[in-house]
Amino acid sequence: MSDYDVLCIGNAIVDIIARCDEAFLVENDIIRGAMNLIDEERATFLYDNMGPAVETSGGSAGNTAAGVAGFGGSAAFFGKVCNDQLGDIYRHDIRAQGVAFDTRPLENRPPTARSMIFVTPDGERSMNTYLGACVELGPEDVEEEKVKAAKISYFEGYLWDPPRAKEAIRKTAEIAHAAGQQMAMTLSDSFCVDRYRGEFLDLMRSGTVDIVFANEHELLSLYQTSSFDEGLAAIRADCRLGVVTRSEHGSIVATREETVAVNPVQVDDIVDSTGAGDLYAAGFLFGLAHGRSLTDCGRLGSLAASKVIEQIGPRLQTSLKEAAVQAGLL
Amino acid sequence: MSDYDVLCIGNAIVDIIARCDEAFLVENDIIRGAMNLIDEERATFLYDNMGPAVETSGGSAGNTAAGVAGFGGSAAFFGKVCNDQLGDIYRHDIRAQGVAFDTRPLENRPPTARSMIFVTPDGERSMNTYLGACVELGPEDVEEEKVKAAKISYFEGYLWDPPRAKEAIRKTAEIAHAAGQQMAMTLSDSFCVDRYRGEFLDLMRSGTVDIVFANEHELLSLYQTSSFDEGLAAIRADCRLGVVTRSEHGSIVATREETVAVNPVQVDDIVDSTGAGDLYAAGFLFGLAHGRSLTDCGRLGSLAASKVIEQIGPRLQTSLKEAAVQAGLL
Numbered sequence: 275m276s277d278y279d280v281l282c283i284g285n286a287i288v289d290i291i292a293r294c295d296e297a298f299l300v301e302n303d304i305i306r307g308a309m310n311l312i313d314e315e316r317a318t319f320l321y322d323n324m325g326p327a328v329e330t331s332g333g334s335a336g337n338t339a340a341g342v343a344g345f346g347g348s349a350a351f352f353g354k355v356c357n358d359q360l361g362d363i364y365r366h367d368i369r370a371q372g373v374a375f376d377t378r379p380l381e382n383r384p385p386t387a388r389s390m391i392f393v394t395p396d397g398e399r400s401m402n403t404y405l406g407a408c409v410e411l412g413p414e415d416v417e418e419e420k421v422k423a424a425k426i427s428y429f430e431g432y433l434w435d436p437p438r439a440k441e442a443i444r445k446t447a448e449i450a451h452a453a454g455q456q457m458a459m460t461l462s463d464s465f466c467v468d469r470y471r472g473e474f475l476d477l478m479r480s481g482t483v484d485i486v487f488a489n490e491h492e493l494l495s496l497y498q499t500s501s502f503d504e505g506l507a508a509i510r511a512d513c514r515l516g517v518v519t520r521s522e523h524g525s526i527v528a529t530r531e532e533t534v535a536v537n538p539v540q541v542d543d544i545v546d547s548t549g550a551g552d553l554y555a556a557g558f559l560f561g562l563a564h565g566r567s568l569t570d571c572g573r574l575g576s577l578a579a580s581k582v583i584e585q586i587g588p589r590l591q592t593s594l595k596e597a598a599v600q601a602g603l604l
Numbered sequence: 605m606s607d608y609d610v611l612c613i614g615n616a617i618v619d620i621i622a623r624c625d626e627a628f629l630v631e632n633d634i635i636r637g638a639m640n641l642i643d644e645e646r647a648t649f650l651y652d653n654m655g656p657a658v659e660t661s662g663g664s665a666g667n668t669a670a671g672v673a674g675f676g677g678s679a680a681f682f683g684k685v686c687n688d689q690l691g692d693i694y695r696h697d698i699r700a701q702g703v704a705f706d707t708r709p710l711e712n713r714p715p716t717a718r719s720m721i722f723v724t725p726d727g728e729r730s731m732n733t734y735l736g737a738c739v740e741l742g743p744e745d746v747e748e749e750k751v752k753a754a755k756i757s758y759f760e761g762y763l764w765d766p767p768r769a770k771e772a773i774r775k776t777a778e779i780a781h782a783a784g785q786q787m788a789m790t791l792s793d794s795f796c797v798d799r800y801r802g803e804f805l806d807l808m809r810s811g812t813v814d815i816v817f818a819n820e821h822e823l824l825s826l827y828q829t830s831s832f833d834e835g836l837a838a839i840r841a842d843c844r845l846g847v848v849t850r851s852e853h854g855s856i857v858a859t860r861e862e863t864v865a866v867n868p869v870q871v872d873d874i875v876d877s878t879g880a881g882d883l884y885a886a887g888f889l890f891g892l893a894h895g896r897s898l899t900d901c902g903r904l905g906s907l908a909a910s911k912v913i914e915q916i917g918p919r920l921q922t923s924l925k926e927a928a929v930q931a932g933l934l
Contacts, residue, residue: 290693292700293921326670326697326919329659340656359689359715363620367656370622385689586921589656591623 278374279347279563280556281424283439283446284335285408285432286353286377287387288360291399291548291587292327294392299400304392309401309463311435312390317404320390329360330587331367332389334430334462337549337588341556341578343372344594345604347563350374350420352442356407360386367589377415380407397544397583405436412438413445421446422453425563426485428555431462434470447482458485460555461492468495478512485515485562487555493518506533517572519554525576527568536572539580539601549588553578557594570603577601608704609677609893610886611754613769613776614665615738615762616683616707617717618690621729621878621917622657624722629730634722639731639793641765642720647734650720659690660917661697662719664760664792667879667918671886671908673702674924675934677893680704680750682772686737690716697919707745710737727874727913735766742768743775751776752783755893756815758885761792764800777812788815790885791822798825808842815845815892817885823848836863847902849884855906857898866902869910869931879918883908887924900933907931 299306302323312320331340333353342349351368355361357379364386368375387406391399411433421427427450433439447457459477461467467474474496477483486509488496493505509516510528519525524538557574566574578594585591598604629636632653642650661670663683672679681698685691687709694716698705717736721729741763751757757780763769777787789807791797797804804826807813816839818826823835839846840858849855854868887904896904908924915921928934 321696324696324700326661326700326921327693328917328919328921329693331656363657363659366651366654370654370656586916587658589658591656591658591916 277348277423278350278420279425280339280342280559281350281352281420281427282335282339283352283427283429283433283443285333285387285405285430285436286336286355286364287333287389287403287408288364289330289332289389289391289548289587290324290327291330291391291393291546292325294325294394296394299392299394304400304402305465306400307398308465309403309432312402312404314404317388317390317402320402324390324392328586329363330589331364332548332588334432334460334552335428336368337552338428338556338559339373340368340371340589341553341594342560344590345557345560345574345598346595347560350424352377352411352415352417354380354407354411354415355386356380356382356384358385360388361407374420376417380410384409391548393546393548397547399546399548409436411436411442413441416442416445416449418449421449422455424450424455426456426458426559428458428559430460431466431470431474434466434473444482456484457482458487458559459483460487460551461496464491464495467492471496475512483513485517486513487517487519487551489519489521489551517558519551525554525572527572534568534572536569536576539576541580541583544583546586547583549582550579552588553582553590574598574603577603607678607753608680608750609755610669610672610889611680611682611750611757612665612669613682613757613759613763613773615663615717615735615760615766616666616685616694617663617719617733617738618694619660619662619719619721619878619917620654620657621660621721621723621876622655624655624724626724629722629724634730634732635795636730637728638795639733639762642732642734644734647718647720647732650732654720654722658916659693660919661694662879662918664762664790664882665758666698667882668758668886668889669703670698670701670919671883671924672890674920675887675890675904675928676925677890680754682707682741682745682747684710684737684741684745685716686710686712686714688715690718691737704750706747710740714739721878723876723878727877729876729878739766741766741772743771746772746775746779748779751779752785754780754785756786756788756889758788758889760790761796761800761804764796764803774812786814787812788817788889789813790817790881791826794821794825797822801826805842813843815847816843817847817849817881819849819881847888849881855884855902857902864898864902866899866906869906871910871913874913876916877913879912880909882918883912883920904928904933907933
């Protein structure tokens with residue numbers, strides 16, 4: 275028996291979330307709906323121009339780990355913070371959710387990563403991430419025992435941005451596969467896909483990754499196509515299990531043998547889309563680790579995504595487990 | 605013409621907010637609905653036992669300043685933070701709301717104050733405040749020009765907890781009254797009233813304070829009575845203007861000449877009561893500074909309070925000005 279349903283690896287980021295109007299994004303050259311990487315100088319500039327904000331732990335894979343634990347699953351996380359106040363907050367929140375998190379923090383600089391997230395009236399989030407301490411994550415942070423003990427090790431494509439995290443992922447994949455476990459990744463962001471298309475395809479085609487999560491934009495970016503069907507056929511050929519989320523149109527799960535279409539969970543009012551993909555992955559991976567059908571995995575993912583976009587921030591303030599019980603999924 | 609509608613003075617606190625069940629409060633000796641003062645050791649203990657949280661700038665008078673600015677009013681704030689990450693967050697949020705905030709931060713220790721706020725399923729908040737840098741606020745932090753320029757200087761009774769803030773308040777009152785301006789305070793918390801009953805009554809009876817905000821519990825605590833009518837008669841005698849909030853029963857405004865009862869604004873679901881009194885004071889003081897009737901002041905207060913308890917945290921993520929326009933109050 276494995277100790278962990280899912281081990282998640284990603285950039286450990288505190289989110290700083292504020293509302294803005296559409297014009298603000300244009301005036302400040304922020305790519306709408308994307309993850310914009312920024313340096314310290316631009317972080318200062320944007321923060322000076324940002325409205326009043328709230329802070330919450332975030333980071334794509336960290337959100338997924340928190341979500342798996344929120345369903346009652348067992349989760350672990352690797353990610354680098356600094357030993358500062360934001361790092362304390364990050365460590366507290368993920369551990370308080372029940373996630374095993376023991377990555378050694380940096381002692382001095384750079385400070386814990388933060389992402390300034392601007393939420394427009396339609397609920398879309400545009401992220402501006404200063405990677406800070408995340409640039410120091412490397413293969414020395416891979417805790418071998420946790421990798422061996424996790425049914426699925428899941429990482430974010432964003433990890434190709436810091437310099438040495440990819441080495442940590444390759445090391446993790448070797449350990450996981452040698453232990454008979456699975457590797458999963460999310461493509462993260464269409465611009466991230468554009469930066470690392472060749473490497474991501476290689477991860478898939480070499481079998482380093484077994485399961486791939488993508489939204490529609492990321493899928494089309496990966497295969498440089500405008501045809502969803504073409505993208506779906508390609509991801510089906512390139513990995514064992516492809517999971518494509520399509521916002522209000524639900525999601526599609528593709529294996530070489532079958533295609534499963536999953537309906538979305540209706541949401542009346544999208545407050546903030548931050549974390550939607552991360553929580554979908556959480557529900558899906560929790561289901562997969564518990565031997566559920568692909569349809570149920572997708573439904574658990576859709577449920578978690580629907581809950582997180584009804585609130586501000588990517589960490590749920592309500593119980594996913596209770597929500598799943600109420601929906602008849604647990 | 606005054607430069608500021610309201611100058612607010614208070615403990616500059618970052619709120620750390622998490623949900624908990626009723627049993628947690630009992631098990632951890634947290635007085636329900638109150639502001640519990642804690643030291644660094646207990647702060648560490650409680651944080652270790654707290655669930656995943658969100659962070660937002662808070663502090664009673666700071667919330668009021670942000671609320672006044674949210675109505676489109678002009679506000680200033682005095683409060684002490686440390687030059688650390690939480691201090692940066694505090695400074696950013698209150699300035700980003702449009703509040704003038706220039707109190708010199710501490711360079712090293714103690715760190716910026718934080719309050720761990722536990723919200724039970726009924727929406728009640730129980731606060732656990734580590735005062736940190738706030739203990740250093742003193743008369744040297746009173747910016748004379750801002751006091752002279754503010755129609756109303758408003759402070760929180762909580763300022764009697766740190767050692768020298770009361771000196772800052774007495775200095776402020778002298779400057780404000782010499783400039784023909786008004787002084788207002790909130791009694792803050794029934795236990796706070798119990799700690800400083802004599803001094804608070806002296807502030808009122810000596811005319812150091814002209815306007816007093818209290819909720820029902822605080823009023824009864826101040827006059828050590830179980831009779832609301834007796835409390836109301838006493839506050840009417842002790843200050844020029846007494847404003848008593850009664851949660852779902854609305855509020856009562858009492859002067860020596862008249863009593864105005866203000867209906868509450870109905871709220872379907874109380875998410876988190878944090879900041880309700882602070883935002884009521886914001887609406888009331890904004891109205892008062894703009895020459896509105898006492899009824900309108902109370903209605904502006906009730907509107908602001910109703911908005912803040914529908915969300916997590918005491919700083920509004922929606923526009924109070926727009927809400928007031930929609931309600932026909934602006």
